[in-house]
Amino acid sequence: MKTQISRRWGSIACFASAAALLWACSPQDSTASPNPVPAIQATPTAPLVSPSGATRADPVQRAAGTGPSQAADAERGEKLYKAQCGACHSLDQNRVGPLHRGVVGRKAGGVPDFRYSPALQKLDLVWTAETLDTWLENPSAVAKGTSMGFRVRKPEDRAAIISFLETVTEE
């Protein structure tokens, strides 16, 4: 395997370089907007309101469009979690962000030994499917001043990630 991998480095470098350059030149998401969004009421029991003002339904229902029978697949969510959240988070270790095992049902800012931003320390909220959906859509709308700038744009992707997180319980 070592030799095979070493040989590949040289042979693929030029092609990958060109591919990466082409990717870098492709159009970026024109929907991204720096405009501030209205803050939501971040309490465990209050109905959450999306930045667009719509009352938030169950994220799984929102993603599927018709209800729980088409619930998002936790397996797809795991892949998305690794690809999109894995730069900063893991299930069992605090890294750039806090560990995620058992996150559903946990109070925000509640992982021991993780140094949260002041915004998260002050946040009075329990992570549920609903609150996580709002958070992943735009963290700053939930906790202004949070260090998490990453947003998951597609509702179906958020629902899948949350479905996966719901399966990752404390051991």
Place this chain on the structure above:
Amino acid sequence: MTDKTVPLPSRRALLGSAGKTLSIAGVAMMVGGYAPRIMRASAEELSSDVQILNAAIALEHEGIAAYQIAATSGLLDPAVVDIGVTFQGHHKGHRDELVKAVRTLGGTPVEEKSLDDYAKSLNAASLTNQTDVLKLALGLERGAANAYLGLIPSLGVDFHQVAARMAGDEAFHAAILANALGEPIPKNALIFG
């Protein structure tokens, strides 16, 4: 940008109250690429940018450490070590650019942790061969490319381009690593983000 725009002294006071100071060096750097936004953004927006950019610095610290751990693991062929060290140099370049941006905004860049801390959080003890190391690196690089793309909407406009450029670097690294591991080229467009 918004009706909350305030003159510079007020912004400095607010950032200072949050434990951040606008240094002389920071003022000097304001003549550089990040000055326009400073002159028009609210203190709240600047403080938010500092928080997000500091998370990106933490990400780069971890990436630099990961390549250091890999290079000294004894698990890699010399040619692979050379490429890893080159990638590490890119991450150091990212870190330096981000540190400059945070200081320009009057913030304090987050410090790196110890190599032992990173080894623990990355579960480096579980790495037993070159393939394990490359898979770890690929996961981090792929995640970093997505992370930079995903945080662009939360950042002030002056930082959109630099974040996109860093995402491009991470995507380049991920492409090299994925091919080294023999992963097929993705069939669909819009691979990241």
